[in-house]
Structure formats: C-alpha cells, structure tokens
Amino acid sequence: MKLFLVSAFFFLASFQAVRALRCMQGIEIVLPSDASTDKDKEKMPEYTECGIGSAGISAASLLALKPNTAAFPSTDYKCYHLRIEESDSKKATIVKGCIYKAQNVCDGKFKADSIREVFCSQCDQDECNSALRFASNWKMLSLTLFTIVCFFMK
DSSP states (O other), rough: OOOHHHHHHHHHHHHHHHSSOOOEEEEEEEEEOOOGGGGGTTTTOOOEEEOOHHHHHHHHHHHHGGGGGOOOOOEEEEEEEEEEEEEETEEEEEEEEEEETTTOOSSSOOOSSSEEEEEEEEOOOTTTTTTTTTTHHHHHHHHHHHHHHHHHHO
C-alpha cells in the first residue's frame, strides 16, 4: 500500500509537470460604479491551455493596445495579467491571456494617451495570472502530506 501511494504521488506530480501551460484568458471590464447591468452579459476570463491559437489571439489584442510589444511566434509561452484604466471615465479593463515568451507586455507605450497602466505582471507557471494561482500548489502540498502520513501510519 505504501508503494502504491508513493507511486501515485510521483505519477500525479510528473503529470502536473508534463501538462501544457494553463492561463486564464479573457477581458473583464470594471466600471467605477460597479453597478452595471452589462456585467451579466460580459464573458468572464476562462482557463485555457497555451498554444499557437491562444497566444496569437492575445498577441493580436495586445498589438491593438501596445503596438511595440510585437514578438516573433514561438512554442514557449507565458501568462500575463494587465489592468488598464481610462483617464476620462476611470473605467478599468483587465486583460489576461497567453503570450509568447519573448513578448514583454509590461514594457512599451499605449497607442492612446488616455489609457494608463495600473497593474502588469507576467509569469510562466500554471494558472499564475488568476486569483486562484495558489490552489494547485495547495493541492500538491496536501497530497504530499497525505502520502507522508499514510506512509508512517503503517
């Protein structure tokens, strides 16, 4: 039984490492009053596995905001989280997605002068551009502790 538990743990740990990078992808609009009825119609960001399609979509949307963030396509990806705010209306837009590893979202100037960057981050771990980024780490830690406890119980 001990050998089975240890083998299962190593299998799950290696499966976690082999899987493609997962990022939250989408656009969320936050209005200053936060009492908008359009919030229900808006499509919230969802998790997606990074690939040529999802990185291409994110790169194209970033080119509309920051033209000098262009990069050559590659097979290495990272996640990004960008929060921008319009100076006039104080409406915030949160953009998340997969981009090419060579692309730098946090550098560069915006196409419009009325937009300012409030927050920007880039990372290369699963689900690192969401509020739940530590959930998978807690799962792995709890599985490890469970395996150790079972190992010493017998």
